[in-house]
Amino acid sequence: MKKINEETTARENILHGNLWSVLVRISFPLVVFSLLNHVFKIFDTIIASSVGSLEVSAVIFVHQIKFVFDSVSLGLAAGGSIVVARHFGAYDDEQAGRSAGNLIFISLSMALVLVLLILFNNPILGMSRTPPELMPTARGFLTVELLTSALSCINMVFIGIERAKGHSRLIMILNLMVMLIKLGLSCVFVYLLKTGVIMLAISSLIAQAFMLSIAFRRMRAPENPLRITRVTLKPRVADLKPLLALSLPIMVERFAFSFGKLWMNALSAFYGGLAVGALGISNQVSGTVIITSNGVMDGNTTIIAQNLGNQSHRRALGSFYRTLVINIAIGAAGFIIVGLLMDPLGRLFGAGDPVFIGKIKTILSYERWAFVSLTLSSALFSLFYGFGMAKVILVINVLRLFLFRLPPLIILRDYLDLGYESIGMTMLLSNLLTGISALTAVFIFRKRFWPSIAGDRKKYKEAAKG
Numbered sequence: 001m002k003k004i005n006e007e008t009t010a011r012e013n014i015l016h017g018n019l020w021s022v023l024v025r026i027s028f029p030l031v032v033f034s035l036l037n038h039v040f041k042i043f044d045t046i047i048a049s050s051v052g053s054l055e056v057s058a059v060i061f062v063h064q065i066k067f068v069f070d071s072v073s074l075g076l077a078a079g080g081s082i083v084v085a086r087h088f089g090a091y092d093d094e095q096a097g098r099s100a101g102n103l104i105f106i107s108l109s110m111a112l113v114l115v116l117l118i119l120f121n122n123p124i125l126g127m128s129r130t131p132p133e134l135m136p137t138a139r140g141f142l143t144v145e146l147l148t149s150a151l152s153c154i155n156m157v158f159i160g161i162e163r164a165k166g167h168s169r170l171i172m173i174l175n176l177m178v179m180l181i182k183l184g185l186s187c188v189f190v191y192l193l194k195t196g197v198i199m200l201a202i203s204s205l206i207a208q209a210f211m212l213s214i215a216f217r218r219m220r221a222p223e224n225p226l227r228i229t230r231v232t233l234k235p236r237v238a239d240l241k242p243l244l245a246l247s248l249p250i251m252v253e254r255f256a257f258s259f260g261k262l263w264m265n266a267l268s269a270f271y272g273g274l275a276v277g278a279l280g281i282s283n284q285v286s287g288t289v290i291i292t293s294n295g296v297m298d299g300n301t302t303i304i305a306q307n308l309g310n311q312s313h314r315r316a317l318g319s320f321y322r323t324l325v326i327n328i329a330i331g332a333a334g335f336i337i338v339g340l341l342m343d344p345l346g347r348l349f350g351a352g353d354p355v356f357i358g359k360i361k362t363i364l365s366y367e368r369w370a371f372v373s374l375t376l377s378s379a380l381f382s383l384f385y386g387f388g389m390a391k392v393i394l395v396i397n398v399l400r401l402f403l404f405r406l407p408p409l410i411i412l413r414d415y416l417d418l419g420y421e422s423i424g425m426t427m428l429l430s431n432l433l434t435g436i437s438a439l440t441a442v443f444i445f446r447k448r449f450w451p452s453i454a455g456d457r458k459k460y461k462e463a464a465k466g
Contacts, residue, residue: 010166014306015089019318023326027299029172030163034295035288036172036179042284043183046348047190048197055197056349057277058137064262064280065128066145069114071254073153076106077160078254078298079247079390082305084226085164089306093225100161101232102239104219106247107157114150118143129266131273137197144201151208158215161226163302174214182207246388253394260401264426267409271420278359279423281349286367289334293327293375297382304386316386317449324379331375338368359420366424373435380438383449392445396437405430 013022048056080103087096117124121143130138159171182203189199219228261283268276300323307316338345342361350357377396384392408429412422442449 011088011091011306014166014303015310015312015315019303019315020322022303023296023299023319023322026166026168026302027296027323027326029168029170030298031292031295032172033159033168033175034291034298036175038284038287038291039179042288043186047186047200055137057131057273057280058134059141059197059200060277060280060284061128061130061134061265062138062141062145064258064265065124065142066149068255068258068262069117069146069149070152070156071258072251073107073110073149073156075251075254076103076110076153076247077156078301078385079250080106080157080243081160081164082301082385082388083242083246084161085302085305086309088164088226089309096164097226097228098232098236098239099243100164100226101228102235102243103157103161104154104228105233105235106240106243107154111150111153114146114153118146121146128262129269131269131276133273140198141201144198144205148201148205148208151205151212155208155211155215158219161219163298164305165226166302166306168299174211178207178211181210246390249390249394250385253390253397256394257397257401260406263406264401264409267406267413268420268423270413271423274353274356275359275420275423278356278363278420279427281360282363282367282424282427285338285345285349285364286371289330289338289371290374290378292334293330293378296323296326296330297378297385299323300379300382301385304382308386313451320379320383320386323382324376327375327379328372331372334371334375335368338364338371362421363424363427366421366428367431370428370431370435373432377435377438380442383442384445387448389445389448392441396434396441399437400430400434404433 014026048059080099084096084099084103087093087099121139125135125138125142159174162168162171185203185206186200189195189203190197193199218224221227265276265279268279300319303319304316307313307319342364345364346357346361349360381393384390405426409422409426412418412425416422418425
């Protein structure tokens with residue numbers, strides 16, 4: 001009974017509670033959850049930097065490859081959770097349960113594919129243009145990371161389902177436990193046992209296995225209103241179609257974005273392995289700001305989706321306005337804080353190498369100028385996600401990488417003698433243009449979000465259905 005009451009309270013708060021309070025309550029744990037995931041990579045980087053600059057560059061390079069595969073899982077979880085949230089907001093627990101079951105079925109299939117990709121370890125590294133000096137470390141690291149991605153694929157979907165129900169606090173607690181396991185094992189393996197950076201990947205694998213054990217137990221619990229059973233796991237076209245219709249554009253968008261980042265690394269390798277490592281570290285530091293705003297975006301997406309399912313269009317927009325204010329504040333704060341901590345950050349990640357430290361600080365000094373643009377984009381993206389318009393975000397992120405980022409870097413690299421600073425300039429340009437593109441897209445589709453005063457009920461319903 002307690003469990004059922006918790007489910008009811010979470011749904012009622014999202015649909016009828018004070019919006020500021022609801023947004024903070026839902027988003028804050030998701031921000032912490034996202035930051036903890038990000039901290040995994042940062043700790044790997046710090047620990048690897050104690051071994052050497054080439055080792056830290058190899059870890060960062062493999063993390064980028066891994067993120068390409070994880071992005072597909074994230075896309076599935078993001079799109080699927082919106083569908084589950086709509087049914088849950090409409091008080092249709094039976095259909096929400098079937099959608100959740102089919103979502104788990106897809107994730108299990110994807111996990112199997114990720115395991116099989118281990119057989120193509122060397123070709124993956126080759127196509128990623130891994131610098132030769134990084135290959136020995138990268139090869140073994142990638143093998144373990146693919147196994148970790150297989151487990152985290154299922155875990156991400158589980159987290160997406162819990163997010164759809166408004167259980168963001170549970171997500172934060174579980175991820176904190178995973179982080180402590182990961183951090184503890186990493187320190188023991190590298191600092192005490194002196195086993196090398198490969199054990200950083202092993203510690204991640206063990207931590208994800210722990211999360212998976214909890215996920216299966218919770219998904220199978222009899223008191224769970226969206227309990228996963230053999231019946232709900234059975235794939236049905238009627239259930240798979242809306243899941244894939246919304247998830248596929250997000251999966252493609254995140255895969256394209258991640259693949260583009262990998263391509264960016266390959267082009268940056270022209271300036272040497274340390275330049276690739278510096279770009280990765282700069283991305284990680286910048287990612288702390290962006291991921292914070294993305295946590296608010298995820299919370300707002302759930303609120304919008306549930307309220308559209310409940311035909312509360314005005315309330316959905318009210319949540320968006322508040323998200324806009326919060327995210328712009330996050331971007332501004334990030335710009336100031338990173339500027340003040342530039343020197344300490346360089347020393348923290350630079351492995352004591354003055355050249356490496358200089359490259360990190362240079363690239364990061366460019367990236368920070370686009371923080372507000374990117375956090376603004378996150379707020380605008382939550383509007384598109386919540387209204388089921390993921391294809392718009394797909395177009396924006398394709399433009400971001402394949403028009404705003406990669407061509408400018410090629411031009412700067414091949415026709416201007418600016419050195420590795422070209423990388424930072426390219427990141428700044430592409431991120432600024434992304435924010436402008438998101439604002440333009442909202443203006444183009446403004447009638448979808450803000451119908452005429454007379455009220456077009458049909459549009460409201462279409463928006464809720466996606």
